[in-house]
Amino acid sequence: MHLSNENIQKIDNFLKAIGIELLDIRIEMVDHIATEIEENIDDINAFFEFDGFQTPFIKYMLSKKKSLLNKYQTQQRSLQWNNLKYIFKDILSILKQPYFSVLIVITFSIIHFFGNFYLKSFTLISYGFLLLCYLNLLFISFKFKHLKEFKLFQTYLLVSSMLIMFSVYLPINNNLLNLLFDSSYHIITVYSNFLFFFLTAASQFSLHKKRIILTNKFNSLLF
Structure with a gap:
């Protein structure tokens, strides 16, 4: 029965x-x-x-x-590690996609040839892109808060937030606090910020794909 x-x-x-x-x-x-x-x-x-x-x-x-x-x-505990491995593996697979790879090559080529001439502008733009990623993360976290019961969704939010924080406070960077108080700019900051931007963007793109699956799974539950 x-x-x-x-x-x-x-x-x-x-x-x-x-x-x-x-x-x-x-x-x-x-x-x-x-x-x-x-x-x-x-x-x-x-x-x-x-x-x-x-x-x-x-x-x-x-x-x-x-x-x-x-x-x-x-x-x-097992799920946390499995989720982390899955997410980073998916991030790498997304970054290898032609559209992402071409965009990365073009971006870093522009930084290489013009970065030193427009260092302040490139630096501010790089932080602007990271801010957009952070705002998008907040939007996802609020709009789909019912999915926080899934450990995978929690791990995605953690990975995206940590990637953004690493970029802002990375020791090799003139991080955001130094930038605000000292107005000091360095090309390494630009490279680093855009690197973390692409990693964060890939993680959020991966989350978008998985979120649809999790939403369907959540809506299809019998209870």
Whole structure:
């Protein structure tokens, strides 16, 4: 006998109640627990019939609480590293695309030939592009905040924000604070800023592709 949507919702609610917040992991756990119940419980209706803490379902889930939380912690750590590897691998694949590669070559060629002549302008433009990336990140974070239950979405936001911060505060740069107070400009800052801009842009482009998949997955959930 298959579980109803209401029964699946009860499983999901229990997992959320004990602190299993990430949808990436919770979806898999709900599916596993639902399958386990379907295979081992004959009277599904009686199993879920409410009777306080004496409800068979509640007693069953409480008996598994410790193992579920331990599994969640292990999967959470593994998921973080897997997500980071996936994101950076996808960033590199995007940067290798012809349209991105040509744009990068053209940009750095222009900086090479004209950067020293228009150093201040190039520096301000490079920070402007990074600011656009940051504003876009804030927009994504606010508009699609429901996707923050996915660890992958959280990791994307982290990677993009860290790339921007690295550029602004990189020791080899005359970072933004030095620029504001000392008005000191250096060609290395321009190269570095545009490098991090392209990395950040690629990460946000990758996030856009994955966001559509995550949104469809979120909208297609039964619970």
